[in-house]
Amino acid sequence: MTDPGERLRTSLAADQAVGAEFDSPIAAEAMRATRVLHAADQDPFPRPGRIRVITVANQKGGVGKTTSTVNLGVALAMYGLRTLVIDLDPQGNTSTALGVEHTVGTPSIYDALVSDATLAEVTHPTTASPNLHCVPATIDLAGAEIELVSVVAREHRLRRSIEGYLDELPPEERPHYVLIDCPPSLGLLTLNALVAGDEVLIPIQCEYYALEGLGQLLSNIDLVRAHLNPGISVSTILLTMYDGRTKLADQVADEVRNHFGELVLTAVIPRNVRVSEAPGYGQSVLTYDPGSRGSTSYVEAARELAARGAQLAPASPPPPPPAQPRTAAQPAVRPAVRPVPPPPPPPPAVAALVLGESVAGPAAGGRHAP
Template sequence: MDARVLPGDVSRETEDDDLPIAVEARRAVQVLNPGHNTLPRPRARRVMCVANQKGGVGKTTTTVNLAVALALHGNRVMVIDLDPQGNASTGLNVDHRAGVPSTYDVLVDGIPLAEATVAVEGVPNLYCVPATIDLAGAEIELVSVVARENRLRRAIDAFPADIDYIFIDCPPSLGLLTVNALVAAREVLIPIQCEYYALEGLGQLLRNVELVKAHLNSDVQITTILLTMYDGRTKLADQVASEVRGHFGETVLEAVIPRSVRVSEAPGFGQSVITYDPGSRGSTSYLQAAREIAERGARGGNL
């Protein structure tokens, strides 16, 4: 009997490769097993303040996922949680109960940053300085402290370890904690959601960055804008994306983060979406954003 191949069988393997489960599997391999496809390390340590005074724009989600993506692909990364809610600490599954060494102790009591830094379980080369509820009172306690705007910067400058990226997750306000982050950073990364009122309040953040640049930290500049919560089914998302790109130009990353249930679910399991569902579109989008950031750092551009 002939072992003939029936016409319908010729492309069966190719068709199977295009099934959604196969596509997700390939994505997962790309995300979690980079092999030689690591992301380039920057020429010098990059300190990035992730800020937007508008809440719910994906600020903490962006901080956590970019940090995990860069760490999994060959960089040494630290996340400094400067939000009293401690959501970045939760997303990285780092203990941030009251009493553990935290950013509060660094800012108010002046302990070395190294004493509050913990390794993130399951992600090599990723470290976190957690935030506890104590941080909620830090702004009041720092009012009478000399050079209060420079507390975080001095702590970072004294940190001895070789770190490629430091991401500072700010609270959704423009108070003293955010000012500390802007003084400590050389770069500002602004997540902007592709929704109505996306640019609301952004003008005040831009003015504050200019004030800090003029009076406290001449090196700080807005280098990166990331579009988040993009829903391709709506015209509004395209309109917002077009408006942001038209206003900010090359500062806006090509990568766009889609609105995704997986991205929203991951923090509830103490994970980034990259480790929670590496084959998801949200995961690969954050990896693409991390790649753009890393390539800019390697070129020395936008710094």
């Protein structure tokens, strides 16, 4: 199997070779920046076979969830795919990176989860691309888990908001991708994201600490699939913060690839200071420094993500319920309307997940149409 460090060095050498006619590293970086800035003049990314609702989750903090959500969303939008990014983290870092207002009182995802606001009412445009929209998160979201405890079907609030949003839009305006950025925990907000999504993208930092909680995350995804969302699956794993100067990064990357196989994207996100600087200016790294290694790596990751999405089968509508035959002896009389009982409470395992307790179980994968 190809060494991730070798792939990164080969990619860098290829970029330098293309810019060798200028005999300058600065010229090579300018060439890479031109590619990103003029993405609209290049071939667009292929459209997915169906709308992809992807939950970006990992209960460990600092592994690149928000950074990956922002930069993948911007890359997909810049290359012609309509994208909606939902910030489900009370810290609001995704909103900051996309330059979207998220002060107290701003219409946000909190209003869609707790009150009767529709997702369309809390969706804001971004300056990164006309194809990119964002649902921001405010500090009010920190209390949403407590406020949702007594709400019926609380785990399905986000899914119903997304479905209602997509139904209201005409087909030509519906997003191709919906990316949900989760908080670094396994509470009710993350549970809502797992129920709402059809796929899970897991960013993994190339260090051993990042692998410790991965088994628990996969077990909880399996619990959600068994009890709340039978179509959820881990479809993508992205290696982030790769440091080619250390053998540790290569060892972690090899272990992840050996275990998860084709789920792992070929593109690797290197450690790059430009990626960390960009949010301070309310931008993604693609708009802040399009010629940096971080920018081109996220473009390649988004390209690979889009190529996988193009291979998905179109969503098939649910079959209609079978018609009940009537006979002459059975007149067509509408039965009395009975009140619909509330849904049963979640199983103990899922309740433990909401409370943040550790739950063990096997990991599995699957895929269904949104």
